[in-house]
Amino acid sequence: MSIDVHQHLWTPSFLDALRRRSAPPRLDGWTLLLDGEPPYEVDPDDHDLAVRASRAAGLDLALVSLSSPLGIEHLPPDEAWPLIDAYHAGAAELPAPFRAWAAAPVTDIDPARLSHTLDQGFAGLQLPATALRDAAAFAVAAPLLDVLAERGLPLFMHPGPAAVPSGSPAWWAAVVPYAQQMHASWYAFQAVGRPRHPDLKICFALLAGLAPLHSERATNRGAPGRGRVDPGAFVETSSYGSRAIDAVIRELGIDVVVNGSDQPYAEAPSLDFGDAARHAIGHANAIRLLQARSHHRPSPSPEPSPSPSPSRTTSQQLRTSQPYSETQPYSETQPHTTTRVHPHTPSRKEPQS
Numbered sequence: 001m002s003i004d005v006h007q008h009l010w011t012p013s014f015l016d017a018l019r020r021r022s023a024p025p026r027l028d029g030w031t032l033l034l035d036g037e038p039p040y041e042v043d044p045d046d047h048d049l050a051v052r053a054s055r056a057a058g059l060d061l062a063l064v065s066l067s068s069p070l071g072i073e074h075l076p077p078d079e080a081w082p083l084i085d086a087y088h089a090g091a092a093e094l095p096a097p098f099r100a101w102a103a104a105p106v107t108d109i110d111p112a113r114l115s116h117t118l119d120q121g122f123a124g125l126q127l128p129a130t131a132l133r134d135a136a137a138f139a140v141a142a143p144l145l146d147v148l149a150e151r152g153l154p155l156f157m158h159p160g161p162a163a164v165p166s167g168s169p170a171w172w173a174a175v176v177p178y179a180q181q182m183h184a185s186w187y188a189f190q191a192v193g194r195p196r197h198p199d200l201k202i203c204f205a206l207l208a209g210l211a212p213l214h215s216e217r218a219t220n221r222g223a224p225g226r227g228r229v230d231p232g233a234f235v236e237t238s239s240y241g242s243r244a245i246d247a248v249i250r251e252l253g254i255d256v257v258v259n260g261s262d263q264p265y266a267e268a269p270s271l272d273f274g275d276a277a278r279h280a281i282g283h284a285n286a287i288r289l290l291q292a293r294s295h296h297r298p299s300p301s302p303e304p305s306p307s308p309s310p311s312r313t314t315s316q317q318l319r320t321s322q323p324y325s326e327t328q329p330y331s332e333t334q335p336h337t338t339t340r341v342h343p344h345t346p347s348r349k350e351p352q353s
Contacts, residue, residue: 002282003061004268005156005289006205006238006260009098010047010067011090017083025070025083034070036163037173046264049094055263059097060283062263063156066103068128069173071161073105080105092120101126101156104144111143123290124153124201128160129185135192145197152293154201154234157185157208174239174265182209187218194230203234203258203289207244212251229253234289236260237269237281245269245281258286 010018018027024035032040045051056062066072072083084103091100102122104114114125125148131137138145148155162177186208193200204211212235219226229252237245238260249257259282261268271278 002059002259002278003063003286004056004059004261004263005063005203005236005258005286006158007052007056007062007064007098007263008067008265009049009052009064009091009094009263011049011087011094013086013090014083015047017086021079021083025072034161036161038164043264052264053095053098056097061099061286062097063101063123064091064094064098065101065126065156065158068126068130068158068160069162069178073103073128073131074107074161075105077105077108080107088117088120088122091122099123106131106137106141109140109143111147114144114147118147118151118153124148124156126156126158129157129181130160132157132193133181133184133188135188138188138192138196142196145193145200149197149200150293152199152201152291154203154289157182157189157202157204159205178206179209182206183211183214186211187223189233190223190225190230194233199232201232201234201289203236205236205260205262206238207235207240207248210244210248212248215251229256231256234258234285238262239266241269242272245271246273249273249277254280255285255288257281258289 015027018025018032019029021027024033026033027042030042030044032042034040066084066087072080074080075083084105087103088100091098094100100122102114102117102125104110104117104125104127106127118125125144127141127144132141145155159178159181162173162181164173164177182204186204189202193202215223215225234256235248235252236258239262245257254277257280259268259271271281273281
């Protein structure tokens with residue numbers, strides 16, 4: 001059994017909200033219309049709950065997120081909020097093994113509204129990489145990121161809208177601008193995001209566009225951090241395979257790599273690295289990513305019982321509407337102490353938090 005931190009599932013309330021729109025992003029029946037992209041025929045089965053539940057039958061937990069390439073987070077507030085509210089309403093009602101990332105427009109920063117959404121059991125917040133590419137963007141989003149850091153909940157960085165040149169093949173957006181966006185957001189976070197938010201946990205989709213593999217060039221050009229790995233900056237594996245995952249593990253170690261599929265657009269990679277590595281990537285690392293801080297557990301009893309240790313946290317606890325707690329404060333201020341692990345000779349020790 002494993003955890004998938006990256007799926008998309010459009011519920012009826014969200015589909016209805018897209019169909020009510022007269023301008024992109026919108027749905028005309030099952031035809032998706034976006035600015036700057038050709039019409040895309042959506043497969044109804046991809047967003048049929050029964051079909052998707054059968055595909056997720058082998059998972060303990062599947063985290064659903066808003067499709068940021070639609071550009072919803074960048075819309076004016078009066079257009080963005082109805083779509084995001086419809087997404088939240090449907091996502092909050094999804095049955096096990098599904099749970100969801102919250103969403104928020106970057107045109108109307110509302111930390112109180114985010115706090116209310118997170119209280120409903122959402123796993124953390126997803127934002128598009130196009131919204132966090134430089135110091136000014138991180139300054140705008142800072143109140144949202146402060147809410148996450150205070151609760152110990154993660155930010156999920158996902159590709160945003162992408163301009164597709166005329167005549168480009170169908171795979172162009174996923175391979176070129178998406179990877180470029182993730183590459184830029186990885187280094188923007190290192191340069192300005194992490195200093196501003198030392199306790200924030202973050203997970204980058206699609207192995208951060210393989211940005212970690214450029215660390216040698218970065219340090220050779222003056223970037224700080226040689227030999228250090230941020231234990232609170234995770235990467236997920238969607239649309240990559242064993243060669244890329246192997247290379248990223250060699251650079252970052254195994255403890256910050258988590259499983260993601262990008263269903264229904266791709267399948268989860270095969271993790272043929274041995275049982276210990278499979279457990280780390282598919283389960284244990286995601287548990288550590290998703291744990292909330294104990295002092296933000298909603299409706300505490302007058303005399304709460306001691307929390308289990310993080311290593312005993314289960315996917316079942318993470319699926320509940322109340323985020324599970326961790327026992328120790330989370331800090332990114334210390335160097336990563338876990339030895340880098342070659343995926344074909346994985347350590348038998350449980351990853352350290």
